[in-house]
Amino acid sequence: MDPRLNIIDKRLENIKRLIAVGGGKGGIGKSLTASALALTLSKLGYKVGLLDLDFCSPSAHIILGVKGIYPKEEKGIIPPEIYGIRFMSIIYYAEDNPSPLRGIDISNAIIELLAITQWGELDFLIVDMPPGIGDSILDTIRLMKRVEFLIITTQSKVVLETVKKVLKILRELKVPIIGVIENMRLAKSSFVKEELKEFNVPFLSAIDFDKSLEDSLGDINKLSKTDFVRHIEKLVDKIK
C-alpha cells in the first residue's frame, strides 16, 4: 500500500481553489499565464501558491526570476514565498540538470510532492502543467480532485487540434473548465472561437503576440508592465 495517496486530500484541504493551466501543447504560454495569474492574484491580496509540474522544462522560476530560495523542512516541506507566492518546483531538487524521468517516475515525484508539501491556507493554488495528456494531467485529475482547468491556445491548427483533445477528455471526465485564453494572436480572427464553439466554454481573452515580452522574462518589474500581464489582470475577475 502506498500511504502517500491517503494524505494528499488533507494536504490540499485548506486550499479554496485549485487551478491547472493547461492546453496539451508546448510553447503556447501556459507557464507565462500560470505565473502571471499567480502574481496578479497575489497582488490583489489573495493567498496564492504556484506549483510547477513541468519537470522536464520547468519555466515558472525563469519567468518570475526566482533564485536562491529553498523550502523549509517542518512536518513536511514548506514552499518558500516569492512576491507573496508560495512557490513549489522540481528545481529545488533537480537544479538546472536534465531530468530524464519516465512517466512512472514523473507520477511518483508528483505524488511525493503532493504528499509532503504543506501549503497551509491558500485561496488559490495555480498549477503550471507540462504538455501532453500523460502522467501529469492524469495524476492532476486523479489526485487534486477539485481541480479546474484554464486552457491556453493559439490560432495554430496544430495547437487547436491538441487543445480540442484536451477539452474533449476534460469534458468527458467532468473536470470543470474555467475557460479558454487565446494567446500569441497574430491577427484578429474568429477562427479559434469557431473551432472551439462545440465545447461551449467561456472565451476569456485574446492576447496579442508581443515581440517585447521575451525581454521581460525574469524581471518582475518589466513583466508587470507587459500587455500580457495586463490582459491577465483584466480577466482575473472572470476567474476569482
Added chain:
Amino acid sequence: MDPRLNIIDKRLENIKRLIAVGGGKGGIGKSLTASALALTLSKLGYKVGLLDLDFCSPSAHIILGVKGIYPKEEKGIIPPEIYGIRFMSIIYYAEDNPSPLRGIDISNAIIELLAITQWGELDFLIVDMPPGIGDSILDTIRLMKRVEFLIITTQSKVVLETVKKVLKILRELKVPIIGVIENMRLAKSSFVKEELKEFNVPFLSAIDFDKSLEDSLGDINKLSKTDFVRHIEKLVDKIK
C-alpha cells in the same frame, strides 16, 4: 521476455540514417522541421520515412495534409506513401481522439510500432519527437541505436534552458548531434549561438519568424514555397 525488443534492430537494419528532430520543448518547430526535412529529402530522390512519435499532439499529418491513407498488413505493417514519404503515425489507430497514455503505455506503443513496421530500404528515417526528456526520447535512444539528433531551438530563455538540458544528456550519452537550428527568430542576435557555445555543435541555420507560415500548413504546394522550407532545403546539404 518481451520478444519485440529482439526484432527492432532487424526492422531498422536497411535504414541508412535515423534522424530524430528534438529539442525538449513544445511549440518550437520540431514537427515543421521534421516534415519539411522529409519532404526535401524525398524531392531530392532519397528514400525517406517519417515517424511521428508525438502520440499526444501528432502534427506531421496536419502539416503535410495527410488524409485517407492507411498502412497495409503484410508481414507487419507497411507505412503508406505520401509525397514519396513512407509515413507512420499513431493517427492511423487513434484518429483525432484524445490519447490519455501514461509513460508506460507510450513506451509500449513505441516498441510495438518499431517491432511491426516494415520500413524496407530507406536512406533516411526522420523521427518527429514530442517534447520532454521522458519515455519517448529514452526509448528512441535505447531502441534506435544509430539515431542522430537534429535540435531545434528559439531565442527564448525558457526554450534555451530546456534545449541545453537535452544537449547535455545527448552529449553525456554520446548520441550524435547533427546540429542546431534556431527557429522563429524575431530579431538578429547572437544570443542563441553564445548560449550554446559550450556544446560545440554545428549551428545549421537561423529561420525567421514567418507570420504567413501558419496559413500554408496542410497544403503541400503552399508549404513548399515558404521561407521555412527554403531554409531547410538550403541546410539539407549539411545533413545528408
Added chain:
Amino acid sequence: MHEWALAEAVVSTAIKVSKKEKFKKITKIKIKIGELQQIDIDTFEFLLKEIIGNHTLIDKAELKIEKEEGVLKCNVCAHKWNFKEVIEKLSEEYSEAIHFIPEVAHIYTRCPKCGSPDFKIVEGRGVLIETIEGIR
C-alpha cells in the same frame, strides 16, 4: 497478417537466447498471447511454424501457445476488470486498432465502474515468451 512480424520476433528471441545459453537445439517455446492483442492462436502457431522451418536450430521445437486474459485496473477507483467485458461493445474498427497497438485501449475503452481512461494493463497485453528450452 501483421502477426507475422511478432512471430518473427519470437523466433529472433529464441535464437538469441539459445546462443547465450549455448543450445544446440531448441526443444520447446512457451508463449502467452494477451487478449488485448486479439491474435488467433492457430494463426500465430501457423506463422511460427512457417518461420521456424527455416532454422535448423529451432525447426523441431514444440510450441506451446496459451491465451492470457486481459486484466485491467483503474488508477482512479481501483476497480479491476477483464478485457472481455469491454471488447464486446467495441466497433470492429476500434477493436482492430487495439489489435495493432493495444495501448489505444485507453482511447476506445473506459473503466466500467468510474469511466476513467486512466487504467493499468495488468496482464494480457500482447505476445510474451514464458520459457525457451533447449539441449546443449
Added chain:
Amino acid sequence: MHEWALAEAVVSTAIKVSKKEKFKKITKIKIKIGELQQIDIDTFEFLLKEIIGNHTLIDKAELKIEKEEGVLKCNVCAHKWNFKEVIEKLSEEYSEAIHFIPEVAHIYTRCPKCGSPDFKIVEGRGVLIETIEGIR
C-alpha cells in the same frame, strides 16, 4: 523532519483501512522503508509513535519497520545494482535531493555498467505499508 509528513500518511492510511475493515483497534502495522529515501528508521518510529498517540484507534499498535534495499535495473543494458553502490559517491546535496524526491536519482546517478540514466527503481524507493492488522 519532512519525514513527519510521510509518517502522517502512514497513520492516515491505517485509519482508512481500519474503517473499511471495521477494526476496533489496530494492533500492528508493518512498514518497509526503501533505501533511496534514506530515512532513519528510529526517527521514523519516533515520529509515528508521536502521531499515533493522538488516536485511540491505533495508539497501542505494534510498529514493525524494516529497511528495504534499493534495487535498480537498467532499461538499456539490463544490469541490476544496489543503491548502496552509488550513494557513497554522491555529494551530500544530491543525496539530500534524493531523500526528498527519490526520482531525482535519475538525475544524479547512472547505471554503473553502461552509464545510462534510464533505469527502473525495482524496489526500495520509499515508504510502503506491508500489512495492517487489527481486531474487530
